[in-house]
Each structure stands twice: as C-alpha cells, then as structure tokens.
Amino acid sequence: MEIKNKTLDELEVVCQNIRNRIIDVISRNGGHFSSTLGAVELSVAMHKVFDVKKDPFIYDVSHQCYAHKLINDRWNEFETIRQFKGLSGFTKPKENKADYFIAGHSSTSISLALGAAKAIKLKGEGRIPVVMIGDGSMSAGMVYEALNELGDIKLPVVIILNDNEMSIAKPIGAISKYLSKLLAGKFYQGFKGKVDKFITNNMPEGTMYLAKRMEEALKLITPGILFEEMGIDYIGPIDGHNLSEIIDTLQLAKNLGKPVIVHARTVKGKGYKIAEGHHEHWHGVGPFDVKTGEFIKKSSTKSATAIFSDALSSLALKHDNVVGVTAAMPSGTGINKLMKQFPNRFWDVSIAEQHAVTSMAAMAKEGFKAYITIYSTFLQRGFDQIIHDVCLMNLAVVFAIDRAGIVGNDGETHQGAFDISFLRYLPNMILMAPRDEQTLIDIINFSYTLSSPCAFRYPRGSFENLEYKNEKFILGKAQILKIGNSKKLFIGYGAGVRRACETEKLHSENITILDLRFVKPLDKDILKSLVKKHDKWYVFSDSQKQGGVGSAILEFLNEENIFINLISFEYDDIFIQHGDTKKVEESLGLLASQLVSKIV
Numbered sequence: 001m002e003i004k005n006k007t008l009d010e011l012e013v014v015c016q017n018i019r020n021r022i023i024d025v026i027s028r029n030g031g032h033f034s035s036t037l038g039a040v041e042l043s044v045a046m047h048k049v050f051d052v053k054k055d056p057f058i059y060d061v062s063h064q065c066y067a068h069k070l071i072n073d074r075w076n077e078f079e080t081i082r083q084f085k086g087l088s089g090f091t092k093p094k095e096n097k098a099d100y101f102i103a104g105h106s107s108t109s110i111s112l113a114l115g116a117a118k119a120i121k122l123k124g125e126g127r128i129p130v131v132m133i134g135d136g137s138m139s140a141g142m143v144y145e146a147l148n149e150l151g152d153i154k155l156p157v158v159i160i161l162n163d164n165e166m167s168i169a170k171p172i173g174a175i176s177k178y179l180s181k182l183l184a185g186k187f188y189q190g191f192k193g194k195v196d197k198f199i200t201n202n203m204p205e206g207t208m209y210l211a212k213r214m215e216e217a218l219k220l221i222t223p224g225i226l227f228e229e230m231g232i233d234y235i236g237p238i239d240g241h242n243l244s245e246i247i248d249t250l251q252l253a254k255n256l257g258k259p260v261i262v263h264a265r266t267v268k269g270k271g272y273k274i275a276e277g278h279h280e281h282w283h284g285v286g287p288f289d290v291k292t293g294e295f296i297k298k299s300s301t302k303s304a305t306a307i308f309s310d311a312l313s314s315l316a317l318k319h320d321n322v323v324g325v326t327a328a329m330p331s332g333t334g335i336n337k338l339m340k341q342f343p344n345r346f347w348d349v350s351i352a353e354q355h356a357v358t359s360m361a362a363m364a365k366e367g368f369k370a371y372i373t374i375y376s377t378f379l380q381r382g383f384d385q386i387i388h389d390v391c392l393m394n395l396a397v398v399f400a401i402d403r404a405g406i407v408g409n410d411g412e413t414h415q416g417a418f419d420i421s422f423l424r425y426l427p428n429m430i431l432m433a434p435r436d437e438q439t440l441i442d443i444i445n446f447s448y449t450l451s452s453p454c455a456f457r458y459p460r461g462s463f464e465n466l467e468y469k470n471e472k473f474i475l476g477k478a479q480i481l482k483i484g485n486s487k488k489l490f491i492g493y494g495a496g497v498r499r500a501c502e503t504e505k506l507h508s509e510n511i512t513i514l515d516l517r518f519v520k521p522l523d524k525d526i527l528k529s530l531v532k533k534h535d536k537w538y539v540f541s542d543s544q545k546q547g548g549v550g551s552a553i554l555e556f557l558n559e560e561n562i563f564i565n566l567i568s569f570e571y572d573d574i575f576i577q578h579g580d581t582k583k584v585e586e587s588l589g590l591l592a593s594q595l596v597s598k599i600v
Helices: 008-029 034-038 040-049 066-071 109-123 135-139 141-153 173-184 186-202 205-220 225-229 243-256 304-318 335-341 353-365 376-391 419-424 437-447 496-506 524-531 549-559 581-587 592-599
Strands: 057-059 130-134 158-163 233-239 260-265 322-326 346-348 369-375 397-402 430-432 454-457 479-482 488-492 512-515 518-520 536-540 565-568
Touching: 008 034, 008 040, 008 066, 008 243, 034 040, 040 066, 040 130, 040 158, 040 243, 057 109, 109 130, 109 141, 109 158, 130 135, 135 158, 158 243, 225 233, 233 243, 243 260, 304 322, 304 335, 304 369, 304 397, 304 437, 322 335, 322 353, 335 346, 353 369, 353 376, 353 397, 369 376, 376 397, 376 419, 419 430, 419 454, 419 518, 419 549, 437 454, 479 496, 488 496, 496 512, 496 536, 496 592, 512 524, 518 549, 524 549, 536 549, 549 565
Parallel strands: 057 130, 130 158, 158 260, 233 260, 322 346, 322 369, 369 397, 397 454, 430 454, 488 512, 488 536, 536 565
Antiparallel strands: 430 518, 479 512
16 A cells, blocks of 8 residues: 555545454454554554655554554455464564564564664664554563663664553643654754753853753653653654644654654544443454444353453452462453452552562562463563572462463464473473363362462363363372273373363274373373373373473383383474464364374
8 A cells, every 4th residue: 555645634544444444354353453443543654754665664562553464465365364374463574574573472672673773773774663562561671671772872763652551651731742842853952962062062060060950851841751861762742643743743753863752642442432442352352243342242151261260269268378460461361350359469560471470489488379370472471580580499389371272363472382391391390281160170279289389271262071070189190081992092181181082082992081180290100000001192282292291201201111102292393373273273183083083
C-alpha cells in the first residue's frame, strides 16, 4: 500500500479502511484486537514519515502490528491471520521484509533498535530505527538497560511510546505539550547548543549554573523528566489518533539526529465502541458478533487454568503462609481471583519475570509457601533466577507452569515446549505433571508439603478426565493405569497420558500404560520392574525431545546398563508453527491415529 504521497485526508480514509478490515477479520477468526486497533494512526504515520524499505520498523511484542501488516502487502492474506500455515499474529521477517524481527515476548524493541543503530553507524548509512512500544512493556527491566546505554551513546533512534493503559507520568495538558515540543524543536535545540557553547567557553561557573537551572525548571513541569534525565529527548504527550499531530511530531523527532521518545496517548479498541477503553477481555479475542460484541461461545468445560485457580484458592484459605505472583498475566493464569480474595498475599508484578522469581525466593526463605504462576514460554525469561536464587538456595518455591505444550494460534514464540528440558538438569528441582483435573488438584496440595523447589506443568484449555482411579501422590512415584499382555509399554507424562490412552485404544494389542507423574525424580523401581515384561517402550509427552522425558528415561536405563527399544513421541528439534492445536499436532504426526501407524 502506497502511503508516502497521500494527503492527510486520504490517510484518514486509509486508517478507517484498515480498522474496518481488522474488525471484520478478527471478529471471524479471533486474534489480538484492542491494542492493534488503538495503534492504527501511529502505524500509518510511521510509514508516512519513515521509509520502511530501509528504516528498521520494530514493534515491541508486536501484537500492535496488524495495521503494519496491512500496509505492507498482506491485505488479502490477512484473512489467514493466526491460522495454520497463515500469517503470524506477530511480526515475522519470513512473511515480509518490512517485518524487521520476530517478536512475541515484550520489552526487546529498544535493545534491538540500539543494536541496529550501532550497525547503521558502523556501515555509514543514513537509516533510523523506529520503535513502537506499549506502555505495559515499559515495566520490564530490559527496557531501562537499553535506555541507559542509548542515553549514553546518543545514537539516532525514534521511540514511540504507545500509552493506552497507564501513564508514565501525569501530563499537564497543553502547557506540557507545548514545552515538550519546544525543548525538542529546532529553534530551541539550536539556541541551546549555541548558549551552552558560549557559557562553557566564556562565562564563569556560577553563570553556567543559573542557565542550567532555567532549563531544568522547564523540564520539571513536563512528564518526560525520567527520560530527559537518562539523556533521551522527550516529546509529548500527543494525541495518538490525530494524524496531523503525529506526522508533524515524528518528522520533528526524525530530524533531531539523536534518541527521542514520542509519548502518544491512544485508546485501546479505538474505532469499535464496544471495545474502547480499559477492557482486558478485548485484548486478545475469539470470534465475536460485530453488531453486539458478544463472543461466540466455546466449550463450557472447565479449563486447567480455572481448576488451578480454584485449587490454589482453597489451599490459601487453609494456610496463611501461601503467597503468589504472576508477571502481567493475572487473568491468563487465574491469579486475578486470588488477588481479589487475598490482596495482601497475591500480586501482579507486571512484565518482570526475573523479579517475580527472586522476590518469591526471598518470601520462601522467610517461611512462606511461594507460588509463581507463569506461562511456560515466559518462564524462560527468569531462567538465571531459577538457578541462582531458587535452586542454589534449595528454597521451596513452586512454579505452576500454564500453557505447557502446544498453545495454538500464538505459535512459535509462545509454544510451551522447553520447560522440562531446561528445568530437569537443575539440582534440587522436582518436576511433576497432572494427567487430568483431579491429579492437578492433588499436585497443588502435594506441592505445599515439599521443602525443595518444584514445578508442575498443565496445558492450555481443558483436560479430558480419564477413567483410571487416582492414587495418592508420593514423591518420585509413578502409577500404572493399565496392565496389558503386550510386550509394548506406553509411558505418559502430564497431558501425554491422554495421548497414550487414545493411542492404546486404537491399537490392536492390550498394552500396559504408565503415568510417570514425576520426570524428576524418576520412579526407578517401577521402571526396573517393567523391563521384565516389556521390551518396547513408547514415551508420550507434550515437550521437546532433546532433554525431555524420553531423555530422562534413557539416561536412567544407560546408568543401569539396561537395553530397551525406546521411542519418544515428543517434539522434534524445531520451532513449532502457529495454528489450531489439532492441525499443528497433525502436522507433527502426533494424532493418535498417526501414532498407531508409526508403532505398528
């Protein structure tokens, strides 16, 4: 879509057309909604002022990038957004060269822009990285690490702060806006430079102090003092839906030739009245009726997240020392319920996974039972803290890992594939997983009794409750669900137990099924006993093959000098694409019917 030569009136029409397209497609397919609607004018203005063919366009998290995708040759293909083998819901360079980087986790954009700016300087090119970052992403420490260096080396980077939920500081209306623009404008900057040079070379130190005090007095009544103190120019706040104002401001920022933050106020859901404002449930949506805003109902089966939330709430009622955190996902992890019920014991620490882990480590040391509820994909961000602040100290922190396994349409950046692999080799860590609703409840109660760090994983969506009776949880003990007369053994872990059961039902043989329950420590006694009757073992787990459940069992067998034909149906050494979970599983050859064929 050609943007550069369009008039302001024509660009207003473009914005409306983009909004209509987003509302139409997302109402049918689902996807990120309110944030991306609120960023339409900002994206259009970015493409008007900067050159996407040469300037790096960097979207933080990138769920705000739908307008960017539509502008850059994906109008028709947008029908496939977040569908299997369709467009990603995030920026993805393989889709289009206009997408600079893959982004699905937050707060990476300014570091990327700084790295790009360094490279551009070394290559002697005249390109300028431009960033769009939401205010929520400003809660992560990585942002300030990048700003700290950027303010020091002062390479040209334009950062658009899309403020749609919380203010960095309270603005003071028109005066603040005027003074902010004045401080960054050509006249002021040129005048300031000349005065500074004159004062430095010709005036006594006392006079320089007075001049500097005048400048600081102006800055103190602007909301950008935090950034100014870090050495980064600040403009704003501006109206993030006023195209003329945004274009003028971005052009000014572009011409400065140094780092600058443009603070733009936007409304989430802009253009779709029902979703406008602070409505968390409109951030990412399933299909809905455009006229009424009513969501098309899905299965009423209780989700694993809801089961976890209710069980932890019951545990917290029994024990006053139960505390917990989530990192910017209170409703996604079910902790919002506990935050209301126990406001002094459960917290949302924003996008700060490292801080979440270490703060709970201290609470565990003080005698509290600390629960960290987090998506598998986001737990990766606190990895060093798990090692250094939890496992090394052998503190009884519990990691409740939501969204383990394939998560569907969010895709590569969000698949919960790696948590077993990166947690299993940590000393003192206990790893377990429930197969259904009752075993999840039992695991939560069991976790309270442990004096070492532990983690349990559960899938997105709901469990399929199995017919087998549940035994009491004992550390490191597996459960035989079914004894068969075949030489084959099916070993399931977590949600993999269901897949093992489905596969066994389709198989012509009567096969023994083992619910491993613990991948660390393994139930070595039961595995040794099963060697006597079964010489072909098959592992079922929604996790990465390298370092996963099959690897753990093979390591044990090797230590015992036991030779067994073992095949693991875990994920291969790839990043798993996005799409409907069943279609993704089919593409990986993990449907029960496919597994039976492989086994036969």
